[in-house]
Structures are given as structure tokens and as C-alpha cells.
Amino acid sequence: METQARYSLIGLFTLCVIAAAFAFLYWLRGTGGFSERxxxxxxxxxxxxxxxxxxxxxxxxxxxxxxxxxxxxxxxxxxxxxxxxxxxxxxxxxxxxxxxxxxxxxxxxxxxxxxxxxxxxxxxxxxxxxxxxxxxxxxxDLSQAAQEVLRRLDILIADNAEPLHGILINLSTFSEALARNSGRLDRILEALEGLGGGGPAKTPTRIYDLSAPQVFPPNDKVASGQLTVPEPSAVVLFDTQKILVRPQVDESLALDALWSDSLPKLLQAKIIQSFENANYPQAVARPTEGFTADYQLLIDIRSFQLMLLPEPHADVEFSAKILAMNGQLVGSRIVHASVPVQATDAAAAAAGLNEAFGKAATELVLWASGLI
Known part of the structure; x- marks a missing residue:
């Protein structure tokens, strides 16, 4: 009985292996390498x-x-x-x-x-x-294509060997010329860059203003006439917005700073404001069309700059004339003020000139108010 049972198990195992082999072949035919092609x-x-x-x-x-x-x-x-x-x-x-x-x-x-x-x-x-x-x-293939390209390139170079040699010689000569003139080229490029608005960003220019004097001596007089202040006259040197410095007697330079307006217009505004601060708001004005004044205050700028000799000082000077309505000269005066400065930079120059103008404007208002 035991022998028959063992043979039965062996036969069953053999049948299972054969069935698995048929199943594997069916799988290969349906989804593997032996499928229909x-x-x-x-x-x-x-x-x-x-x-x-x-x-x-x-x-x-x-x-x-x-x-x-x-x-x-x-x-x-x-x-x-x-x-x-x-x-x-x-x-x-x-x-x-x-x-x-x-x-x-x-x-x-x-x-x-x-x-x-x-x-x-x-x-x-x-x-x-x-x-x-x-x-x-x-x-x-790619190698054949690359070989064909290289073959054609070799033919092209061989056919143009002499012109290519000349081009290389010219390039060498040109590069040597550039090396010899590199400094000039740098300056030319900087100039072109400046013309095009390029280059490094410039530091914004500082702008300064003048202050009209606020305090005047007591004056009980009441102005009996009206006064106009036209724009002061000036030579080209002072008809500018730049703050000027004079290092030598016959030399003037511009500092890297500006007044808030051209000097004649700025002085006209501040002188009118000085008269108003001195309690003459009804007696002074700019000349306008249709307005007839009793007097005119004519001012000519003679100096408005920082002087370095003999010692650094701010120098303000202008001539003043008062004309009556009929053109008669009522009075004239040279107004001059000087203030020492401790430095020669733009800020110190502007502060010194502002202080000197305050002194000159005070003197001018007091003189003119006594005449009108």
C-alpha cells in the first residue's frame, strides 16, 4: 500500500509539471516573445x-x-x-x-x-x-555625417589657405595696435559713454538758498511812496546759478554746488522779502505791467563769491540807485559786506555768502527806507 501511494504522488507531481510547462508556453505565445509578429x-x-x-x-x-x-x-x-x-x-x-x-x-x-x-x-x-x-x-549614421562635414571643412580651408593666412596677419597687427593704444581707447570709450548718458552715477549736486534778514532796527517812519525792485543787472560771471570762488585776483572757479535760482533772480526775490520783513509790505513790489511806482531801486551786482586772498572770506558787493518816477536820481550807494569763513568747501561758502548777504540787505533796506 505504501509503495502504491508513493507512485501516485510521483505521478501527480509529474502531471503538475507538464501542466505548468503548457501554461508557460501559452503565456509566451500570448504575451511574451513568441506572440504573433x-x-x-x-x-x-x-x-x-x-x-x-x-x-x-x-x-x-x-x-x-x-x-x-x-x-x-x-x-x-x-x-x-x-x-x-x-x-x-x-x-x-x-x-x-x-x-x-x-x-x-x-x-x-x-x-x-x-x-x-x-x-x-x-x-x-x-x-x-x-x-x-x-x-x-x-x-x-552620425560618424559618417561628421566625417563628411570634416572632409568638406578640410577642403574649404585648403582652398582658402592664403586668404586665411592674410586675415590672421591682419588680426595680429590690429591686436598689437590696440595694445599700444589701450590708454587712448579707454578715454575714447569713457567719452562716448558720457555722451550717451552712461558711466558711473554722479552724486546729486547740492543746492543752497539765501535767507532774507528777519530782524531790523525799530523804524517809526511810514513809507510815503511805492518802490519797485527790477531784476539786478550783472556781468556774465555773476549771471549764473553756480557758487563761485576766487582763488586768485584774476581767477574765478565754480564749486560743485548751485544756488536755488540764477543769482540776479534770487537777489531780487530776497531783497523784496527783506523790505517786507522790515514792515514795508505795501511799499515794495516787482515791476509789472500797468503798475506805476514812485521809485525804482536799481541794483548792479559787483561781487558775490568766496575770496581766498588774503584770507578766506565771503564777499558781497552791489551798487544801488533809487530813481524817481520822472527819472531823477534820488540817491545812490555802494553796499558791501564781508564775512570770514573757516573752510573753502561748498557748504562753508554758501553759509558765508548767506551771512554776508544778510548784512548787505539790512544796510540796503535801512538806506532805501530813509529816502522813500
Missing amino acids: ETYRVVFESPVTGVLPGAQVLFNGIPAGEVTELRLNPDDPRQVIATLSLDPNTPVKADTQAGLVSQGLTGAPAIALRGGTPAAPPPSSTGGALVLKADPAASQ
Whole structure:
């Protein structure tokens, strides 16, 4: 009994192995490498360097099968016939193009099938296989293309060796000339950059203003006439917005700073404001059309700058004339004020000139108010 039971187990095991083998073969036929395939032949008119049996076949970039055979055409030594095994659902048409493609920089070459129109018929059949013919240029690999480019480049250089030699000599001469004149080129480029508004950003120019004096000695007199103050006259040197400094007797320079307006306009406004601060708001004004004044205060700027000799000091001087309505000269005076400064920069110059102007404006208002 025990022997029969052992034989029964061995027989059952054998049947299970055979059933598993049949199941594995069925799986291979249905989903593995033994499933139904469509055979194609691709005829290449040039070498297919790097392609081996088992190489992948791509259709529009998607894996569709593999190369099963590569052989030469015995009737035409220029041709290489590649046999392809493809998925039967691959939509290969008579106008589908075949070529080679490299998969990455180091990947093995593969055969690539591209395109085909939906209305095109299936490829022709020969010997039980569908036949596709590759474009001669489509089978040219990357190395062949690179060699062809290098060959053409070598021919181009050989044909133009003398002109290229002349160009190199001219470039060498030009570079030597640039090296010798690098300093001049830098200055030219800086000048061009300045003309175009480029270059490093400049520090904003500081702007200073004058202050009209606020405090005047008591004066009980009431102005009996009206006074206009036209814009003061000045030579071109003082008809400017720049703050001036005189380092020598016959030399004047401009500091890197500006007044809030041109000097004549600024003095006119501040002198009128000085009269108003001295309690003469009804007696002084700018000349305007249709306004007739009893008197005119004419001012000529003689000096308004920082003097460095003999010691640094702010110097303000102008002549003043008062004319009556009939043109008669009522009075004239030279007003001058000087204030020492401790520095010669723009801020110190502006502060010193402002203080000197305050003294001169006070003297002018007191003198003019006594006449009108």
C-alpha cells in the first residue's frame, strides 16, 4: 500500500509539471516573445553601421519590435536587407520612412520608422514579408555625417589657405595696435559713454538758498511812496546759478554746488522779502505791467563769491540807485559786506555768502527806507 501511494504522488507531481510547462508556453505565445509578429524587410542603400540582430525598432519613437536578421543583397552589393519583427498593430504604410537613430550619446543604433499617411496602402509583399525601402540619406549614421562635414571643412580651408593666412596677419597687427593704444581707447570709450548718458552715477549736486534778514532796527517812519525792485543787472560771471570762488585776483572757479535760482533772480526775490520783513509790505513790489511806482531801486551786482586772498572770506558787493518816477536820481550807494569763513568747501561758502548777504540787505533796506 505504501509503495502504491508513493507512485501516485510521483505521478501527480509529474502531471503538475507538464501542466505548468503548457501554461508557460501559452503565456509566451500570448504575451511574451513568441506572440504573433508581422515580418518586414527594409532595404538600405548604404551601410547600417552599428545595427545588430536584436536591435530595437522604433515607430515614431515608440518601441514596436526588433531586428531579427541582417544580410547583404546577393543581387546588389550596395544594399543591406534588415528583417524586422513588429507588433501586427503597428500602422506601417507604403510611404513609411525607415532610417537609423542613435539612442543617446553612447546607446546602440536602432532602426526608426516614421510617419506614413492614413490613406496610403500597406507596403508590398515579397517572399511572405512586407518590404520597405529606406532613403539612402536616412541610413547615414552620425560618424559618417561628421566625417563628411570634416572632409568638406578640410577642403574649404585648403582652398582658402592664403586668404586665411592674410586675415590672421591682419588680426595680429590690429591686436598689437590696440595694445599700444589701450590708454587712448579707454578715454575714447569713457567719452562716448558720457555722451550717451552712461558711466558711473554722479552724486546729486547740492543746492543752497539765501535767507532774507528777519530782524531790523525799530523804524517809526511810514513809507510815503511805492518802490519797485527790477531784476539786478550783472556781468556774465555773476549771471549764473553756480557758487563761485576766487582763488586768485584774476581767477574765478565754480564749486560743485548751485544756488536755488540764477543769482540776479534770487537777489531780487530776497531783497523784496527783506523790505517786507522790515514792515514795508505795501511799499515794495516787482515791476509789472500797468503798475506805476514812485521809485525804482536799481541794483548792479559787483561781487558775490568766496575770496581766498588774503584770507578766506565771503564777499558781497552791489551798487544801488533809487530813481524817481520822472527819472531823477534820488540817491545812490555802494553796499558791501564781508564775512570770514573757516573752510573753502561748498557748504562753508554758501553759509558765508548767506551771512554776508544778510548784512548787505539790512544796510540796503535801512538806506532805501530813509529816502522813500
